[in-house]
Amino acid sequence: MKKILIALIALTFVTSLVLAAPAGQAKKSGDELKTFVGKIVSLEYADPTKGVDKNNMKVLGPDGNPVSFTVPVTVTLLDAATRITTLNTFKVGDTVKIERVKEDVKSVQKVK
Secondary structure (H helix, E strand, C coil): CHHHHHHHHHHHHHHHHHHHHHHHCCCCHHHCEEEEEEEEEEEECCEHHHCECCEEEEEECCCCCEEEEEECCCCEEECCCCCECCHHHCCCCCEEEEEEECCEEEEEEEEC
16 A cells, blocks of 8 residues: 555655746747846937838947847837837937847846
């Protein structure tokens, strides 16, 4: 009787390890949310009359290299107090935190 009980406990333990392994694996590295913090060096607002169809933001990263981001109108924009705001409240020189998945910007927030 004890042997059967020990075998059932061991089988349950092994089964839980086998079934839990895939759930614990991380997503592909390309689908991870990445955060970028830097200072805005240029802003370009969408203006169809000038041929600009997207909002663009160039941000100077911690390594000193500028990185360009396209900011779609559907992106969540937050001020330093985490209130929803508009892109025209962002100014050159503001420090921002940009969250993105691959090249898709998900949110932009001012940092104090």
